[in-house]
Amino acid sequence: MLKEGWYRIYSDNGGDMPTTQLPGTKYCGTMNPIWLNGTLPKFVDGNMTIEACIQTNQSVCEESIYIVTRNCDGYNVYYLRPTPANSSYCFGSGPVHCIASMSSETEYYPGCSSNFPTNSISVEVEALLTEGEIFPIPNVDPTPSLIPIFKCVFEDQSNETYFYDVYWLICGNVIKNNNNLLFKNITDAIVLKEMDWHDKYKMNMEVKCAIRMRNSNESTPGPYVYSPVFKAGLYPDKYYYTITEGESFNITFTSTVPVGCISSHPDLRSQCEQNFYIFRPYNQEPTCINNMIKRDIVFKAESCGIRLGNLDWMEKRTLQVYGYNDGLYNVNNRYAYIKLSASSVSIPNNIWKDVYIQQIRVLIVYNYVKVFPSNVTLVNSSS
Structure with missing residues (x-):
C-alpha cells in the first residue's frame, strides 16, 4: 500500500505522469492506470492541485482523485495518496521493460511472464x-x-x-x-x-x-x-604503421570466412582462389604498379595483393612493405594509404563482392643517414 506523501519519480521512461498520451488499461503494471488530466505546473506556480483520472475498460476517466504537484525548477514532485484496488499511478512515457526475471514477446509490458525455459545455453x-x-x-x-x-x-x-x-x-x-x-x-x-x-x-x-x-x-x-x-571478413593486424625510408615491415592479414569454389571435386579445389588487389583509396583505381605505390612504398607480394585459396583460406597472409628511398631530401614526412579490393569474384565467392576493408595508413619517415653521409654536417641556414 502506497504511503501518503511527497514523491519524486526516477524512471528510465521519465519522471512525470502522462497528460495527453493515455497509457491504456493493463499498462503501467496495473489493470487501471492513473493519468493526469491537466497541465504540469511551471516553477512560478508553486503547489498545484490537478485532477488525476483512473482509466478503465469503460472510460478513460471513470473515477477522479486529486493530487498536488510542484515544479522544483527542473523536475516535478507529487503528493500522492493511496489508490483504489487494481489501480496505480502511471509515470513516464513509452513501453516499460519487463523486470529481469520476466519476459514477453516484445520484452515490455503488457504480457510479462516468468513461464519460459531458463536453461543455460551457449550460442x-x-x-x-x-x-x-x-x-x-x-x-x-x-x-x-x-x-x-x-x-x-x-x-x-x-x-x-x-x-x-x-x-x-x-x-x-x-x-x-x-x-x-x-x-x-x-x-x-x-x-x-x-x-x-x-x-x-x-x-x-x-x-x-x-x-x-x-x-x-x-x-x-x-x-x-x-x-x-x-x-566476418579479411582483417589486417593493424591499420596504422610508421616506417623509415629503406626499411620494411609486415602487415599480417587474417580471413575469418572461407573461399568458395565452383566445384567440390578434389582436383579443382586447389585451383579456386580469391584475390585482393591494392589500390589508392581516393581514386578507386588500382595504383600498385610493379609492386610500388607512387614511389612511397614498395611491396613484396604476388601481383600487388594477396591471395586466399579454397583449401588454405584460414592461413594468415603477410604483405611485406618497404619504405621507398628516393634519395632526395624531404622536408616533410610522407603518407601512403593501402586499401585492398576484390576487383572480381566468381559466383561461389559473391560474398566477397564489394568487400569493405578499412584503409591502412603508412607514415614514411625521412632517413637522414642514407641521404647525408656521416661526415656531412647539416647547417641551419636561418641561424
Whole structure:
C-alpha cells in the first residue's frame, strides 16, 4: 500500500505522469492506470492541485482523485495518496521493460511472464562452406559448388520439446528472424546466406545471432541469448604503421570466412582462389604498379595483393612493405594509404563482392643517414 506523501519519480521512461498520451488499461503494471488530466505546473506556480483520472475498460476517466504537484525548477514532485484496488499511478512515457526475471514477446509490458525455459545455453556464429549449385565443367565429374555461409550454432536444451526463435543481426540490425520452430525444423533458420544481406551490407562486417526459447508453441519466449560478435571478413593486424625510408615491415592479414569454389571435386579445389588487389583509396583505381605505390612504398607480394585459396583460406597472409628511398631530401614526412579490393569474384565467392576493408595508413619517415653521409654536417641556414 502506497504511503501518503511527497514523491519524486526516477524512471528510465521519465519522471512525470502522462497528460495527453493515455497509457491504456493493463499498462503501467496495473489493470487501471492513473493519468493526469491537466497541465504540469511551471516553477512560478508553486503547489498545484490537478485532477488525476483512473482509466478503465469503460472510460478513460471513470473515477477522479486529486493530487498536488510542484515544479522544483527542473523536475516535478507529487503528493500522492493511496489508490483504489487494481489501480496505480502511471509515470513516464513509452513501453516499460519487463523486470529481469520476466519476459514477453516484445520484452515490455503488457504480457510479462516468468513461464519460459531458463536453461543455460551457449550460442556462436561460425563461417563454413556448404554445397551449392552444380556447374558443368568439361572433363570433370559433376559435383556441387562450395558456397560460404554463416551458421548459428547451439544445442537443443529439451530433447526436441522446446520451440525456438532465431534472429540474425548485422552491425546490430536484425536482418532475418524465424519464430516458434522445433529444433528438428530449424535447419534453414540457423543459416545466413549471402542473398539475405548483400544488398545492404558488405563483408568486413559484424555478425551476431540470437535465440529465444519457449516451453511450447506461441508461449512466452525467454530473454534473447546472443552470440559473441563474429567479425566476418579479411582483417589486417593493424591499420596504422610508421616506417623509415629503406626499411620494411609486415602487415599480417587474417580471413575469418572461407573461399568458395565452383566445384567440390578434389582436383579443382586447389585451383579456386580469391584475390585482393591494392589500390589508392581516393581514386578507386588500382595504383600498385610493379609492386610500388607512387614511389612511397614498395611491396613484396604476388601481383600487388594477396591471395586466399579454397583449401588454405584460414592461413594468415603477410604483405611485406618497404619504405621507398628516393634519395632526395624531404622536408616533410610522407603518407601512403593501402586499401585492398576484390576487383572480381566468381559466383561461389559473391560474398566477397564489394568487400569493405578499412584503409591502412603508412607514415614514411625521412632517413637522414642514407641521404647525408656521416661526415656531412647539416647547417641551419636561418641561424
